[in-house]
Amino acid sequence: MDVRPLFHPSLEDITVEGILHALSDPIRAAIFADIVAQECSHNCSMFLTVSNKAIPRSTLSQHFRALRDAGLIRGERRGVEMHNASRCAEIEERFPGLLRAIVNAHTIQSNDEAQANKRVAKRSPRRLVKNK
Amino acid sequence: MDVRPLFHPSLEDITVEGILHALSDPIRAAIFADIVAQECSHNCSMFLTVSNKAIPRSTLSQHFRALRDAGLIRGERRGVEMHNASRCAEIEERFPGLLRAIVNAHTIQSNDEAQANKRVAKRSPRRLVKNK
DNA sequence: TCTATAGTTCCGAATTCACGAACTATTGAA
Protein backbone atom coordinates (compact mmCIF):
# COMPACT_ATOMS: atom_id res chain seq x y z
CA MET A 1 0.00 0.00 0.00
CA ASP A 2 2.84 2.25 0.91
CA VAL A 3 4.88 2.05 -2.28
CA ARG A 4 6.46 5.43 -1.85
CA PRO A 5 7.54 6.58 -5.28
CA LEU A 6 11.23 6.35 -6.06
CA PHE A 7 13.17 9.56 -5.89
CA HIS A 8 14.92 10.78 -9.00
CA PRO A 9 16.69 14.12 -9.17
CA SER A 10 15.77 16.44 -11.99
CA LEU A 11 18.44 17.00 -14.60
CA GLU A 12 19.53 20.36 -13.22
CA ASP A 13 19.94 18.90 -9.74
CA ILE A 14 22.41 16.30 -10.93
CA THR A 15 25.94 17.18 -9.85
CA VAL A 16 29.32 16.12 -11.13
CA GLU A 17 30.43 15.29 -7.60
CA GLY A 18 27.41 13.06 -7.20
CA ILE A 19 28.11 11.23 -10.42
CA LEU A 20 31.79 10.75 -9.63
CA HIS A 21 31.10 9.57 -6.13
CA ALA A 22 28.50 7.07 -7.30
CA LEU A 23 30.83 5.67 -9.94
CA SER A 24 33.88 5.60 -7.68
CA ASP A 25 32.63 2.36 -6.20
CA PRO A 26 33.66 -0.65 -8.30
CA ILE A 27 30.40 -2.51 -7.75
CA ARG A 28 28.25 0.44 -8.71
CA ALA A 29 30.51 1.14 -11.66
CA ALA A 30 30.11 -2.46 -12.86
CA ILE A 31 26.34 -2.32 -12.46
CA PHE A 32 26.11 0.97 -14.29
CA ALA A 33 28.37 -0.20 -17.10
CA ASP A 34 26.15 -3.20 -17.54
CA ILE A 35 22.96 -1.17 -17.61
CA VAL A 36 24.49 1.18 -20.15
CA ALA A 37 25.83 -1.61 -22.32
CA GLN A 38 22.62 -3.58 -22.69
CA GLU A 39 19.99 -0.98 -23.26
CA CYS A 40 17.27 -3.47 -22.37
CA SER A 41 15.61 -3.31 -18.99
CA HIS A 42 17.37 -4.79 -15.99
CA ASN A 43 16.10 -5.82 -12.62
CA CYS A 44 18.25 -5.57 -9.52
CA SER A 45 18.71 -9.23 -8.76
CA MET A 46 20.64 -9.77 -11.93
CA PHE A 47 23.49 -8.34 -9.94
CA LEU A 48 23.47 -10.57 -6.90
CA THR A 49 26.92 -11.47 -8.05
CA VAL A 50 29.09 -8.83 -9.66
CA SER A 51 32.42 -9.88 -11.14
CA ASN A 52 32.46 -13.18 -9.24
CA LYS A 53 31.63 -11.59 -5.94
CA ALA A 54 28.41 -12.16 -4.04
CA ILE A 55 26.60 -9.00 -2.99
CA PRO A 56 24.06 -9.13 -0.16
CA ARG A 57 20.61 -7.96 -1.18
CA SER A 58 20.50 -5.06 1.24
CA THR A 59 23.82 -3.76 0.01
CA LEU A 60 22.65 -4.11 -3.56
CA SER A 61 19.54 -2.12 -2.77
CA GLN A 62 21.64 0.70 -1.35
CA HIS A 63 23.86 0.70 -4.41
CA PHE A 64 20.84 1.08 -6.66
CA ARG A 65 19.56 3.89 -4.53
CA ALA A 66 22.94 5.59 -4.76
CA LEU A 67 22.84 5.33 -8.54
CA ARG A 68 19.30 6.72 -8.64
CA ASP A 69 20.10 9.55 -6.23
CA ALA A 70 23.09 10.51 -8.32
CA GLY A 71 20.77 10.68 -11.32
CA LEU A 72 22.57 7.96 -13.22
CA ILE A 73 19.70 5.54 -13.59
CA ARG A 74 15.94 5.64 -13.55
CA GLY A 75 14.13 2.88 -11.70
CA GLU A 76 10.54 1.88 -12.27
CA ARG A 77 8.62 -0.72 -10.32
CA ARG A 78 7.01 -3.26 -12.58
CA GLY A 79 5.03 -5.67 -10.52
CA VAL A 80 7.34 -7.41 -8.16
CA GLU A 81 10.54 -6.36 -9.76
CA MET A 82 12.30 -3.22 -10.84
CA HIS A 83 13.29 -1.96 -14.22
CA ASN A 84 16.42 0.10 -14.41
CA ALA A 85 17.46 2.25 -17.33
CA SER A 86 20.38 4.60 -17.64
CA ARG A 87 19.87 8.34 -17.90
CA CYS A 88 22.88 8.72 -20.17
CA ALA A 89 21.06 10.66 -22.85
CA GLU A 90 19.86 13.34 -20.44
CA ILE A 91 23.21 13.64 -18.74
CA GLU A 92 24.97 13.86 -22.07
CA GLU A 93 22.98 17.03 -22.67
CA ARG A 94 24.22 18.65 -19.50
CA PHE A 95 27.72 17.19 -19.23
CA PRO A 96 28.75 16.20 -22.74
CA GLY A 97 31.23 13.36 -22.98
CA LEU A 98 31.41 12.75 -19.24
CA LEU A 99 29.77 9.36 -18.98
CA ARG A 100 31.28 8.06 -22.15
CA ALA A 101 34.76 8.93 -20.91
CA ILE A 102 34.19 7.28 -17.54
CA VAL A 103 32.67 4.09 -18.91
CA ASN A 104 35.42 3.96 -21.49
CA ALA A 105 38.10 4.35 -18.83
CA HIS A 106 36.55 1.54 -16.82
CA THR A 107 36.63 -0.66 -19.88
CA ILE A 108 40.29 0.08 -20.45
CA GLN A 109 41.07 -0.72 -16.87
CA SER A 110 39.16 -4.01 -16.93
CA ASN A 111 40.99 -5.06 -20.05
CA ASP A 112 44.33 -4.20 -18.47
CA GLU A 113 43.42 -6.29 -15.45
CA ALA A 114 42.34 -9.20 -17.62
CA GLN A 115 45.70 -9.05 -19.37
CA ALA A 116 47.51 -9.00 -16.06
CA ASN A 117 45.53 -12.01 -14.91
CA LYS A 118 46.41 -13.94 -18.02
CA ARG A 119 50.09 -13.29 -17.50
CA VAL A 120 49.87 -14.31 -13.86
CA ALA A 121 47.81 -17.39 -14.71
CA LYS A 122 50.50 -18.64 -17.07
CA ARG A 123 53.04 -18.75 -14.28
CA SER A 124 50.88 -19.83 -11.36
CA PRO A 125 47.57 -21.16 -12.61
CA ARG A 126 45.22 -20.80 -9.65
CA ARG A 127 45.46 -17.34 -8.11
CA LEU A 128 43.88 -14.38 -9.83
CA VAL A 129 44.91 -10.80 -9.30
CA LYS A 130 42.41 -8.17 -8.13
CA ASN A 131 39.40 -10.21 -7.21
CA LYS A 132 39.44 -9.88 -3.46
CA MET B 1 65.89 15.08 8.79
CA ASP B 2 62.99 12.80 8.28
CA VAL B 3 61.55 14.17 5.07
CA ARG B 4 60.10 10.88 3.99
CA PRO B 5 59.67 11.07 0.25
CA LEU B 6 56.16 11.65 -1.02
CA PHE B 7 54.33 8.65 -2.37
CA HIS B 8 53.16 8.71 -5.96
CA PRO B 9 51.57 5.72 -7.66
CA SER B 10 53.05 4.59 -10.93
CA LEU B 11 50.88 5.12 -13.98
CA GLU B 12 49.71 1.52 -14.15
CA ASP B 13 48.65 1.60 -10.51
CA ILE B 14 46.33 4.53 -11.06
CA THR B 15 42.70 3.42 -11.01
CA VAL B 16 39.55 4.98 -12.37
CA GLU B 17 37.83 4.47 -9.03
CA GLY B 18 40.66 6.28 -7.31
CA ILE B 19 40.45 9.21 -9.68
CA LEU B 20 36.68 9.47 -9.43
CA HIS B 21 36.73 9.25 -5.67
CA ALA B 22 39.39 11.92 -5.36
CA LEU B 23 37.49 14.28 -7.64
CA SER B 24 34.10 13.58 -6.08
CA ASP B 25 34.98 16.00 -3.31
CA PRO B 26 34.20 19.60 -4.30
CA ILE B 27 37.24 21.04 -2.56
CA ARG B 28 39.64 18.60 -4.16
CA ALA B 29 37.94 19.11 -7.49
CA ALA B 30 38.39 22.87 -7.18
CA ILE B 31 42.03 22.48 -6.23
CA PHE B 32 42.71 20.11 -9.07
CA ALA B 33 40.89 22.30 -11.60
CA ASP B 34 43.06 25.19 -10.50
CA ILE B 35 46.29 23.23 -10.78
CA VAL B 36 45.28 22.04 -14.22
CA ALA B 37 44.22 25.48 -15.41
CA GLN B 38 47.36 27.37 -14.45
CA GLU B 39 50.18 25.12 -15.46
CA CYS B 40 52.55 27.13 -13.29
CA SER B 41 53.68 25.79 -9.95
CA HIS B 42 51.36 25.91 -7.00
CA ASN B 43 51.98 25.55 -3.34
CA CYS B 44 49.36 24.21 -0.97
CA SER B 45 48.62 27.34 1.01
CA MET B 46 47.24 29.06 -2.03
CA PHE B 47 44.14 27.07 -1.22
CA LEU B 48 43.59 28.02 2.39
CA THR B 49 40.34 29.38 1.08
CA VAL B 50 38.58 27.59 -1.75
CA SER B 51 35.51 29.21 -3.26
CA ASN B 52 35.03 31.56 -0.31
CA LYS B 53 35.37 28.86 2.25
CA ALA B 54 38.20 28.59 4.76
CA ILE B 55 39.91 25.21 4.85
CA PRO B 56 41.93 24.20 7.93
CA ARG B 57 45.54 23.39 7.16
CA SER B 58 45.33 19.81 8.32
CA THR B 59 42.33 19.15 6.13
CA LEU B 60 44.07 20.77 3.20
CA SER B 61 47.07 18.55 3.74
CA GLN B 62 44.85 15.46 3.65
CA HIS B 63 43.23 16.64 0.44
CA PHE B 64 46.59 17.04 -1.23
CA ARG B 65 47.60 13.61 -0.11
CA ALA B 66 44.38 12.20 -1.54
CA LEU B 67 45.10 13.84 -4.88
CA ARG B 68 48.65 12.48 -4.88
CA ASP B 69 47.56 9.00 -3.86
CA ALA B 70 45.01 8.96 -6.65
CA GLY B 71 47.81 9.85 -9.05
CA LEU B 72 46.25 13.13 -10.09
CA ILE B 73 49.06 15.43 -9.03
CA ARG B 74 52.74 15.20 -8.39
CA GLY B 75 54.13 17.02 -5.38
CA GLU B 76 57.71 18.04 -4.91
CA ARG B 77 59.18 19.72 -1.85
CA ARG B 78 61.01 22.91 -2.70
CA GLY B 79 62.53 24.33 0.40
CA VAL B 80 59.79 25.12 2.83
CA GLU B 81 56.97 24.81 0.42
CA MET B 82 55.55 22.33 -2.02
CA HIS B 83 55.32 22.43 -5.73
CA ASN B 84 52.28 20.70 -7.22
CA ALA B 85 51.80 19.79 -10.85
CA SER B 86 49.04 17.82 -12.50
CA ARG B 87 49.73 14.42 -14.03
CA CYS B 88 47.16 15.00 -16.77
CA ALA B 89 49.47 14.13 -19.62
CA GLU B 90 50.35 10.72 -18.20
CA ILE B 91 46.77 9.91 -17.35
CA GLU B 92 45.61 10.99 -20.77
CA GLU B 93 47.78 8.20 -22.15
CA ARG B 94 46.10 5.57 -20.06
CA PHE B 95 42.54 6.93 -19.88
CA PRO B 96 42.09 9.18 -22.89
CA GLY B 97 39.59 11.98 -22.50
CA LEU B 98 38.76 11.18 -18.88
CA LEU B 99 40.22 14.18 -17.11
CA ARG B 100 39.22 16.61 -19.81
CA ALA B 101 35.61 15.45 -19.58
CA ILE B 102 35.55 15.73 -15.79
CA VAL B 103 37.17 19.14 -15.60
CA ASN B 104 34.89 20.31 -18.38
CA ALA B 105 31.81 19.06 -16.54
CA HIS B 106 32.91 20.87 -13.41
CA THR B 107 33.27 24.06 -15.40
CA ILE B 108 29.79 23.70 -16.83
CA GLN B 109 28.39 23.13 -13.39
CA SER B 110 30.17 26.14 -11.89
CA ASN B 111 28.85 28.34 -14.65
CA ASP B 112 25.32 27.06 -14.09
CA GLU B 113 25.64 27.82 -10.40
CA ALA B 114 26.97 31.30 -11.10
CA GLN B 115 23.96 31.93 -13.31
CA ALA B 116 21.60 30.68 -10.63
CA ASN B 117 23.26 32.96 -8.08
CA LYS B 118 22.85 35.95 -10.33
CA ARG B 119 19.16 35.26 -10.71
CA VAL B 120 18.72 34.81 -6.97
CA ALA B 121 20.77 37.89 -6.21
CA LYS B 122 18.46 40.04 -8.29
CA ARG B 123 15.49 39.13 -6.17
CA SER B 124 17.07 38.93 -2.72
CA PRO B 125 20.47 40.56 -2.78
CA ARG B 126 22.40 39.06 0.13
CA ARG B 127 22.03 35.28 0.19
CA LEU B 128 23.93 33.16 -2.25
CA VAL B 129 22.95 29.70 -3.30
CA LYS B 130 25.30 26.74 -2.82
CA ASN B 131 28.05 28.19 -0.71
CA LYS B 132 27.35 26.56 2.59
C1' DT C 1 70.10 30.94 17.51
C1' DC C 2 65.48 32.57 17.13
C1' DT C 3 61.32 33.21 14.60
C1' DA C 4 58.12 32.67 11.02
C1' DT C 5 56.29 29.82 7.49
C1' DA C 6 54.63 25.50 5.17
C1' DG C 7 53.12 21.36 5.83
C1' DT C 8 52.40 16.77 8.38
C1' DT C 9 50.84 13.70 12.03
C1' DC C 10 47.94 12.34 15.73
C1' DC C 11 43.73 11.68 17.77
C1' DG C 12 38.80 12.24 19.05
C1' DA C 13 34.21 13.39 17.22
C1' DA C 14 31.14 12.99 13.49
C1' DT C 15 29.77 11.01 9.28
C1' DT C 16 29.32 7.35 6.01
C1' DC C 17 29.17 2.48 4.75
C1' DA C 18 28.27 -2.63 4.86
C1' DC C 19 25.32 -6.24 5.84
C1' DG C 20 22.19 -9.33 8.71
C1' DA C 21 17.47 -9.41 10.38
C1' DA C 22 13.03 -8.11 9.97
C1' DC C 23 9.72 -6.10 7.02
C1' DT C 24 6.54 -4.79 2.69
C1' DA C 25 4.58 -5.57 -1.71
C1' DT C 26 3.32 -8.45 -5.60
C1' DT C 27 2.56 -12.71 -7.98
C1' DG C 28 1.06 -17.31 -8.55
C1' DA C 29 -0.63 -21.53 -6.82
C1' DA C 30 -3.67 -24.41 -3.84
Place this chain on the structure above:
DNA sequence: TTCAATAGTTCGTGAATTCGGAACTATAGA
Protein backbone atom coordinates in the same frame (compact mmCIF):
# COMPACT_ATOMS: atom_id res chain seq x y z
C1' DT D 1 -9.18 -16.43 -0.15
C1' DT D 2 -5.07 -17.95 1.92
C1' DC D 3 -0.35 -19.44 1.61
C1' DA D 4 4.24 -19.49 -0.13
C1' DA D 5 7.76 -17.53 -2.95
C1' DT D 6 10.08 -13.68 -4.91
C1' DA D 7 12.00 -8.84 -5.21
C1' DG D 8 13.27 -5.26 -2.87
C1' DT D 9 13.47 -1.86 1.29
C1' DT D 10 14.35 -0.35 6.02
C1' DC D 11 16.53 -0.53 10.38
C1' DG D 12 20.22 -1.11 13.60
C1' DT D 13 24.94 -2.00 14.73
C1' DG D 14 29.75 -2.39 14.07
C1' DA D 15 33.53 -1.00 10.83
C1' DA D 16 35.76 2.29 8.05
C1' DT D 17 36.38 7.31 6.50
C1' DT D 18 36.59 11.97 7.11
C1' DC D 19 37.15 16.50 9.50
C1' DG D 20 39.71 19.59 12.16
C1' DG D 21 42.31 21.26 16.40
C1' DA D 22 46.72 20.68 18.81
C1' DA D 23 51.19 19.48 18.69
C1' DC D 24 55.04 18.52 15.78
C1' DT D 25 58.91 18.78 11.88
C1' DA D 26 61.59 20.99 8.43
C1' DT D 27 63.36 25.00 6.06
C1' DA D 28 64.46 29.92 5.24
C1' DG D 29 65.72 34.16 6.77
C1' DA D 30 66.93 37.73 10.28
